[in-house]
Amino acid sequence: MANSFENSMNDVNVISEDLDLLHIEVDTDLTENRPDRENAVCSKNVLRKQRHWERQLTAKKSKRKKERQRRKLNREQSDGDADRPQHTKRVLKAITKERLAEAQSTGPRLCVDLSMTDCMSDKEISRLSGQLRRLYGSNKKASRPFHLFLTDLREDSRLYRECVRMNDGFLNYAMDLMEESCLDLFPSVTIVYLTPDAEQALQSVDPGKVYVLGGLVDESIQKKLSLGRASELSVLTARLPIEEYMIKKNNPKNFHSKILAINQVFDILLTFCDTGSWTEAFRLWFPLGKGYTVDPNTSKSQS
């Protein structure tokens, strides 16, 4: 009797090893005493949720792909690649380096205020470091770059570590990494804090001013943080002139937002400085999914 029990246990072990080798997992749920109907409902729910996530993921991926293609096209258009002499990579690198060095002494000045990162989650920190990488990438490609400052950036902060980890060559970026705040570096009367909640619309970019972007991401929509920060610093504020040059676009979710990521605001500023046209800047860079489109009436009067 004991022998036949031992034999059957051996058989079970051998079968289990075989299944392991075949990478077949035995569903432990089946061994539980759950009624079949409950199991079926449960797995139906799981499947439905899985399908829902898969659909969302696919939609997100295709939206990102479209946005990437649009950005690439915009860059090619604004570069006017076809008319430019073709340079080798080494020459292009040298030209970019020279242009950035010049911007650091004569370019328009822009700070990213990183004093608010303590209240951000790790995911938000990682997204912010990606946005800083894109912002710097746009400045490198610009024909007239800005002099960039990252202010309130402490070496022992999560953001600093994430930027060093994720952004290749971060410590060699041609921008000033400062522990001080923008107010320690520039007279308060020269500072214009850009915030979507400002009353005044930005009319133009004044080379005598210092523009500040709030280093925030809108993952956990915290309203009016940058407006609050600006009033704490007692500096002027301005918003992008979205309502002056754009109109709402119909969309199935009736979604309309004027809050952009820092790199998106920066792309708009760069193109405005280059062309002097808000219409052109919004047409090229205003994200498609925000529910706005350039107002055809203002665009006629601008061109």
Ligand SMILES: C[S@@+](CC[C@H](N)C(=O)[O-])C[C@H]1O[C@@H](n2cnc3c(N)ncnc32)[C@H](O)[C@@H]1O
């Ligand atoms: C994602 S937004 C942060 C929005 C956040 N809820 C806040 O408190 O402002 C990041 C930064 O981009 C800039 N920004 C975004 N949209 C803007 C707009 N429409 N006009 C001016 N600045 C804008 C601001 O500097 C803002 O602090």
